[in-house]
Amino acid sequence: MTTERYERIPEFTQGDRLRKARLIAGLTTRDFAEKIGVSQKSVNNAENDTHEVRRIVLNAWSLATGVPVEWLASGKSGEGSMHTCEYPYSRGAA
Numbered sequence: 001m002t003t004e005r006y007e008r009i010p011e012f013t014q015g016d017r018l019r020k021a022r023l024i025a026g027l028t029t030r031d032f033a034e035k036i037g038v039s040q041k042s043v044n045n046a047e048n049d050t051h052e053v054r055r056i057v058l059n060a061w062s063l064a065t066g067v068p069v070e071w072l073a074s075g076k077s078g079e080g081s082m083h084t085c086e087y088p089y090s091r092g093a094a
Contacts, residue, residue, distance in 0.1 A: 015049035017072050021065040022047070036060040 012020075022032050022043070029047075033040040038057060046053045046061075053061075055073075062069035071077050 012075060013049050014053065014073065014075075015047045017067075017075060018053070018061060019047040021061060021067040021072060024067070025065040027064075032064065036064050 022029070025032070027035065029043045030040050033043045036043075036057070037060065042057070045051045046057065058069050058072050061067075062072055068077065
């Protein structure tokens with residue numbers, strides 16, 4: 001019996017991660033687009049890595065799917081962190 005070591009780990013693009021999150025949420029691209037307030041074409045473009053996804057859209061994607069924004073953006077889980085989104089304004093800002 002031989003022992004093989006597998007060194008190949010699949011890499012997921014941001015679009016792959018966005019699609020997986022939407023599918024786990026059980027939503028079609030049309031329903032998901034409506035839920036986060038963008039066009040269905042925007043969802044398709046994001047999932048196909050056609051355009052860079054704006055941070056505000058990543059935040060909405062995270063909130064709608066329950067998947068951490070850190071993972072959607074970078075593929076890293078942010079170990080020990082709670083599901084949080086980065087908001088462009090702080091409460092104390094004028």
